[in-house]
Amino acid sequence: MPIPKHVLLVVNPISGGTDKSELIELVQKASQKKSFTCDVYETTGQNDPENIREFLQNQPPARVLIAGGDGTITLVANLLRDYPEIIMGLLPVGSANGLATDFGLPVNLSEALEVALGPVHRCMDGMLLNGKLGLHLSDLGLNAHLVKNYESGEARGKWGYAKEVIRTLTEHDIFRVRIQTDTELFVTDATIVILANARMYGTGVIVNPKGDICDGVFEVIVATRFDVIELAKVIAGSTEFDPDVVRIIPTTQAVVECLSGQALFQIDGEYMGKVARVEATILPHMLSIAVPGALEENKNTIAEM
Ligand SMILES: Nc1ncnc2c1ncn2[C@@H]1O[C@H](COP(=O)(O)OP(=O)(O)OP(=O)(O)O)[C@@H](O)[C@H]1O
Incomplete structure (x- = not known):
């Protein structure tokens, strides 16, 4: 038909x-x-x-x-x-x-x-996070804390955001997690654990430089401590991180357990409250999305209409 x-x-x-x-x-x-x-x-x-x-x-x-x-x-x-x-x-x-x-x-x-x-569209994966659909980037810790502060704060716009970044950095504590992926099981301190289907936050900051939204896997990204140099690399879109500070693990499923109390959690910019555990699973090739560009520039695209 x-x-x-x-x-x-x-x-x-x-x-x-x-x-x-x-x-x-x-x-x-x-x-x-x-x-x-x-x-x-x-x-x-x-x-x-x-x-x-x-x-x-x-x-x-x-x-x-x-x-x-x-x-x-x-x-x-x-x-x-x-x-x-x-x-x-x-x-x-x-x-x-x-x-x-x-x-x-x-x-x-x-x-x-x-x-x-x-005429150009691209496939994309989705993610299930504690049973909820996520399309982009979810995280426990630092950024979820920022999302919560920004949602509850009164200031809006770029300056409001900058103000909440500073407040969050001064308030935020390191937490301890156990992370299980397809290939690894480890316990670490973390400032943030990102479950990344995509590459960058809406602000344009690239946190998952090798990520591909249509590859059937997501990345678990763990920053184990505050490190100004590594943070600057993230903001500059570097693909080479110090593995002692930032670990990036591709996987199809992950369980993150918080060992030092509950951690703040957000999905795609929506604050979800505090959680003790997040179970994440990839939903491969869940959607097609219309994108710009010529066909030859976009693998996984199909001409249509
Ligand atoms: N006509 C409406 N009146 C009031 N609330 C609505 C209406 N339509 C949808 N909503 C609510 O809007 C919310 C979704 O908002 P949406 O995410 O689209 O926009 P936003 O909050 O401006 O964007 P963002 O989340 O990206 O900042 C849901 O809570 C939904 O219940």
Whole structure:
């Protein structure tokens, strides 16, 4: 059966604090230009998964475009696990999104729309973390502490973020963990344990330089202590770390147990509270996402539409 030429746009009207009427109009016009029909679903925060599933079942789209933050993207991605043939397209709504940064998606809406409806797409893995879907980067410790401080603090924007970075660095303690991967079992001190499907945080800081979001594995990255030089290397996007300070272990599953009390935990920028243990598993090739670029530049891409 040919893939129906239909687009579903999922919009979170409150995400990024911007009015979405122009965005909706742009998507409708662009879809029309490509002879697609287009449905728009605006989230309400109530029964959104059930409502979106109904749209997917009633008229299966070739693409689902998402104009929302990480919460909305994860919600839709979770549903698309049952529809592997549907391609996901991301549209910018103001706040930085880690996946968009990682895939080099344009921040300009018209350009992002071109990509979201364009011919190139890439497969990506997902992750299950204590039963919850994660698409990008999750961590215990330092960064989760920062996410918590930023969420609970009042300051916003770059300066607000910088202020919380300093507060977090002064507050944060080293913790002890037992980590089990496909190949290793070890106990170590840690300032942060990252479970990385992707390469970089939404801020552009690369923490997983050799990571590939479509390789069927994720990386466990452990920073065992604060080290200014290693930290500078991370920020500069270096691929060579001092193995005594930063360990990077590719794996398909991992268990991280906190041996010195509970640790702060975050998934894709959402603070999840304190946990004693995280079980992580890769969900290989879970999704397809529309990306920019020529076909020959993108392995794992397929031309379509
Ligand atoms: N119409 C709505 N009114 C109020 N809340 C909504 C509405 N639609 C969705 N939500 C809530 O928005 C949250 C998801 O927000 P989302 O992640 O899309 O945006 P964000 O918070 O601006 O982005 P980020 O998490 O990247 O900062 C969910 O908690 C959901 O319940």
